Amino acid sequence: MLTIHAAGLVLPGNREPVPGGAVLVDGDRIAAIGPYEDVAAEHPAARVRRWPGLLTPGLVNRHGAALLERTYFPDDPFEADELGTEPLTGAALAALAPSESRRGNSARRCTQKLLAHGVVAVTGPIVTPAVRTAVQRAGLEMLPSGAVEGAADLDPFAGAKPSEAFRAPLAVGGPGRFAVFSVPDEEALAAQGAGTCIATVIGGRLVHRRR
Incomplete structure (x- = not known):
């Protein structure tokens, strides 16, 4: 099933942010990234999940x-x-x-x-x-490796910039693997941390949603 994940701001990780953006997932892969209006117009039958805040690569x-x-x-x-x-x-x-x-x-x-x-x-x-x-x-x-010094923390942003914690940029054809945070932009994400996560998607599946 095609699913559109729409957010206030999409941060692909390797190009300019997309205000009012969307990520289209087809199975376990990303099929499109762009303004919500464009993605929705091209895929009118897709299911839509709307998220407040910032959508980024998974961490x-x-x-x-x-x-x-x-x-x-x-x-x-x-x-x-x-x-x-x-x-x-x-x-x-x-x-x-x-x-x-x-x-x-x-x-x-x-x-x-x-x-x-x-x-x-x-x-x-x-x-x-x-x-x-x-x-x-x-x-x-x-x-396999890549541990960092310091006390272990559940928050990947502890002691790091948000971009340093991204697994890989969002890309068409790439894995449907991303997260959504209840903050308006990257600056707020750095200040408030990953505890603001409201949704996590892996393999195109919603594996975490804040209740």
């Missing part, structure tokens, strides 16, 4: 291995009494010594948080089978 989180393999995200509320609600790392994680199954469950919770930040790819290496399975099932691309 890469370069703390992927640290978040997915070296952090434990408690299952709130079921583990809150035992572990609290904050992620466990370092000595606290070592004391917990989670089984591979438990680490896989943590990774699934982490992938949902990543999708809610517009993330479509993470850096590795990710070696734990249960964690790799969680990442694959979420549809996230696993990149």
Whole structure:
């Protein structure tokens, strides 16, 4: 099915932004990028999803291995009494010594948080089978390396410009992989961060939508 994703501003990542823009998705690929009126006129039968704010390429989180393999995200509320609600790392994680199954469950919770930040790819290496399975099932691309220094953060924009966190520019014929943020432009995105994500699309599928 053809789907038009219309936004207040489309930021392709490799050319000028498109005010009142749209991205047409055909299956798992991008079929057109341009002003909404033009895209809609050429594809009148397409389903339309309208988003407030800024549509950008999907993001890469370069703390992927640290978040997915070296952090434990408690299952709130079921583990809150035992572990609290904050992620466990370092000595606290070592004391917990989670089984591979438990680490896989943590990774699934982490992938949902990543999708809610517009993330479509993470850096590795990710070696734990249960964690790799969680990442694959979420549809996230696993990149072999590229970690950055500093504390692991769910927000790919932490310490980086928005453009530095883009996985790849939006392109006709390229993968239907992008995110939408409830901000008006790139400057506001840099200031407010990826927590403003309202939708994430991977392979043409809407994998996250803020309720």
